[in-house]
Amino acid sequence: MSVNRYLMTLTGLAEILRRRPRMLARDYEQLDGLPLVGKSLDPATVRQVLTDIGVDYGFRSIAHVNLRGGIGKTTAAITLAWRAASYGFKTCLLDLDPQGSATLALGVTPDDDAATFIDVWNDPDELLEEALVPVKDHLALLPSALENSLLDSAMARPAAQKQAVAATLRRLRELGYDLVVIDCPPSLGAAVISSVCAVDTVVVPVWSDPFSIKGLELARQEISQICETFGLQSPAVKVLYSRYDRREAISDKTLEQLRGRFREALLPLRIRVSSEFSKALAEGRTVFEARRKNGAADDYDAYVRHILHIDSAL
Numbered sequence: 220m221s222v223n224r225y226l227m228t229l230t231g232l233a234e235i236l237r238r239r240p241r242m243l244a245r246d247y248e249q250l251d252g253l254p255l256v257g258k259s260l261d262p263a264t265v266r267q268v269l270t271d272i273g274v275d276y277g278f279r280s281i282a283h284v285n286l287r288g289g290i291g292k293t294t295a296a297i298t299l300a301w302r303a304a305s306y307g308f309k310t311c312l313l314d315l316d317p318q319g320s321a322t323l324a325l326g327v328t329p330d331d332d333a334a335t336f337i338d339v340w341n342d343p344d345e346l347l348e349e350a351l352v353p354v355k356d357h358l359a360l361l362p363s364a365l366e367n368s369l370l371d372s373a374m375a376r377p378a379a380q381k382q383a384v385a386a387t388l389r390r391l392r393e394l395g396y397d398l399v400v401i402d403c404p405p406s407l408g409a410a411v412i413s414s415v416c417a418v419d420t421v422v423v424p425v426w427s428d429p430f431s432i433k434g435l436e437l438a439r440q441e442i443s444q445i446c447e448t449f450g451l452q453s454p455a456v457k458v459l460y461s462r463y464d465r466r467e468a469i470s471d472k473t474l475e476q477l478r479g480r481f482r483e484a485l486l487p488l489r490i491r492v493s494s495e496f497s498k499a500l501a502e503g504r505t506v507f508e509a510r511r512k513n514g515a516a517d518d519y520d521a522y523v524r525h526i527l528h529i530d531s532a533l
């Protein structure tokens with residue numbers, strides 16, 4: 220039998236809690252008699268166990284933003300959303316990039332007339348629920364398509380920008396979601412402005428390329444300006460080093476620079492460069508659906524646990 224290393228099995232969950240699987244199973248009726256490996260636990264059970272040790276499932280929203288393309292925004296968004304669902308978060312991924320890379324990467328091919336953000340932002344109470352596509356247990360997606368490139372003109376009024384993502388998040392909360400993950404396009408247009416107005420955390424992926432650091436600086440300035448203009452409290456800004464290559468001196472040099480200039484914002488972890496990402500993309504899966512232990516999944520698991528405060532409860 221081929222066993223997926225990253226399935227949230229009884230053994231996997233016990234490892235996270237540093238407990239013996241059989242002892243853990245004794246405490247929960249739902250775990251009793253389950254195989255140790257090979258079968259993933261349903262997210263509701265994982266959630267109950269993690270709630271008992273103090274993991275907080277209160278509503279939160281995280282957008283991935285950088286002007287620079289090709290630095291891991293989409294990768295971070297889909298891996299976070301996918302893994303969070305396995306940890307029991309009822310998760311919705313909003314794909315706001317007209318390129319629809321997150322939608323494609325999750326293997327979703329929306330019909331030509333499928334609703335995307337541009338169709339629902341004005342009336343999410345009526346339209347959003349039906350537009351969501353189930354991806355797996357505890358994970359839904361609002362897909363994207365080229366139509367979303369018209370968002371800048373559709374949401375030209377500042378009031379619309381302030382409201383659009385905020386109203387969508389409100390509706391998702393009413394629908395019982397705990398976590399909304401947003402994949403933003405590489406621009407500072409209406410989708411990004413509206414996300415900044417609504418989310419509690421903005422994650423800016425960067426790597427050693429100077430353009431991505433410039434993108435980080437611009438994103439920080441823009442976030443302050445947007446929040447000042449709209450009279451809103453700024454979201455927390457976190458910097459994710461998303462393509463660390465230890466063979467290149469520039470990676471360590473960049474890390475040092477980031478530590479110096481963005482100390483409080485820089486996440487205390489990094490994602491290593493790995494060929495697992497392109498393999499996963501080619502196969503329409505995430506790095507967590509791999510049989511072998513791999514650095515890509517381990518690094519993103521550390522990101523997920525940190526950003527969702529799972530580690531601090533352990």
Ligand SMILES: Nc1ncnc2c1ncn2[C@@H]1O[C@H](COP(=O)(O)OP(=O)(O)O)[C@@H](O)[C@H]1O
Nearest residue numbers: 288289290291292293294461462491492493496
């Ligand atoms: N840590 C990494 N190591 C190697 N390749 C990566 C890594 N992160 C992302 N990639 C690859 O880089 C490309 C761009 O990543 P993506 O997440 O789409 O960036 P963005 O959304 O910022 O444009 C994709 O092909 C992805 O598989």
Ligand SMILES: [Mg+2]
Nearest residue numbers: 292293316320
């Ligand atoms: Mg992208």
